[in-house]
Amino acid sequence: MPKEYKKPLIFIDAFAGCGGLSLGLMQAGWSGCFAIERDKFAFATLKANLLAKRSPYKYVWPDWLPQEPIGIVELLTNYRAKLEELSGSIDVLVGGPPCQGFSSAGRRQHDDPRNQLFGSYLNLVDIIKPKAVLMENVRGFTLDFNAGDEIKNFSQALKAQLSDAYTVREQLLDLSIFGVPQARTRYFVLAFRSELNVPDAFAHLRSRLPSFLRSIQLTTPVSSASAISDLEISRGGTQPSIETKGFEETRYAGPLTRYQRLMNAGCKAPGDLRLARHTESIVRRFKEIIELSHAEGRLNISIGAEMRARFGLKKMALRVLDPDRPSPTITSMPDDLLHYSEPRTLTVRENARLQSFPDWYSFQGKYTTGGHRRKQEVPRFTQVANAVPPLVARAIGETLTDLLGDKSLSADVSDSRINLRLHRIQEGPEIST
Structure with a gap:
């Protein structure tokens, strides 16, 4: 189980979707500041589960940001000054830019407009200056693309742009090892401020995996x-x-x-x-x-x-x-x-x-959508398919608590600077045996 600390790690979830990554981190004891999600259906799911009064896990959410769908470009344009006030007070920025243009399940297109949003994600990193960056995407994110007269690779570009301030590590993970009943391979990036000298988080994640599975009473694989x-x-x-x-x-x-x-x-x-x-x-x-x-x-x-x-x-x-x-x-x-x-x-x-x-x-x-609306709407089946499995997020969250809990940037930041009061996340429902 993760170590106990006086203050939880604080995160912002960019491209939050229906909230799988946020949920898992909250289950690991983290405190969610707010989430960015532009689709009205996905945000409705997020709001119903992680903002409702009786929810076992909730974002704390700042007063200056409306609880409504918003895109990252709109956030950067309309709330830049407020985001700059958060600089240095957020432990981890998490999220995965839309992956449809990278996915091998469809036709990969380097110029898909959704692919360009990862540049906005990096802009947010530069403004927030979190202690760590956690990013998830499809395996196709690591592949080369023919872009006219040049070859592009989004994972290489991501590492290059983060490497000045962060030590960047990446890993392809088969998510079934975490107890997820699905043979799902995804690309993960964990980048830490270089001055923190954080050891290899993926190695630590693998070493503590047996104890994580014991804590949730699962053996793998789950069929x-x-x-x-x-x-x-x-x-x-x-x-x-x-x-x-x-x-x-x-x-x-x-x-x-x-x-x-x-x-x-x-x-x-x-x-x-x-x-x-x-x-x-x-x-x-x-x-x-x-x-x-x-x-x-x-x-x-x-x-x-x-x-x-x-x-x-x-x-x-x-x-x-x-x-x-x-x-x-x-x-x-x-x-x-x-x-x-x-x-x-x-x-x-x-x-x-x-x-x-x-x-x-x-x-x-909606349950499903079709035609041109597939690039404009995120119905229920799509929300679920695009999500980070909460069990994976929980395991990663507990690992990062081990590695970062005693180095929390937020520990020295007053509540007034963050402009919200962080309170301890409630314990989740007890699991019957």
Whole structure:
């Protein structure tokens, strides 16, 4: 477990999305100053879970910043003077700029406007001057891009721009080692003010991983079935959707495994259990695909060309979950992944379980979107898919507490300078065994 300190580490979350990174850091005992998120749906999720009165974890939030969606460019333009007042008072700036232009799940585009936001992130680093920078992105962030007559690499540019003031370390991490029931590899950067002489945080993270897993009573890997078997229709049946007229949802009957108890602690019945409305012909097709995938040993990987031809499918990414292994990386497309035994796609809650969101964490906004709106809106399935799994953020947060807790820049900064009163984060709900 992390060491105890009089004051928690203070962070700002840039490109916060639906709050997975913030939640995990708060679970590790950190105090969130505020978050930057421009999408109205993702911010609604953030607000419902990390700003509501009865939330077990909350941002403290400064009075000068409205609790509403805001982009990083707007923040830098409209609140620069207030941000400059925070210079030196924030321990860690965290976040991951939008990754769609880097992602191997789509068509990588070096000139995608969303890619350019990482420059604004570096500008914020320069203004805030945090003790450390924690950044997460997709593996494609490390790849070279053809940009006209030159080759660009965003990870190299990031290191070059931080290296004058920070010691920069980077690592590709398979997130399943943290107890996340998903084989998800992501790129992480941990950069520390050079004068602090902080040892290799990734080495420390690996060394304390066994004790972290013991503290949450998990052994790895956690399989898909261990994560979502309590959400099967065959167990609890269905009922009319509480939230959306005309839809059915799974009726929850309680957790079965250690991982499920960990996720369900403090929550009687999770939300976001709305089921897709598949036609009878689609259900029959899904049933055959699931049976054939089990028979042919093609689980967690895209169905083969012969099966696509047999069912007249053009979709290349369709996969059937393997119940005995962590899931493949979940995506923002809800029809990319089929349940391991039931002829249907997964619910938002099942995807959230595979991302290690606790059951009390609810998601807001549309369930899906399409067409040109995919670059403009972040519906629930996308919020979950794009998030940093809270278990990973918690493990990293506890590691950084070990390394930085006795070097906190905020320890010598008065509350008046930060313009908010930091109070100790409440303890999370007790985990039943």
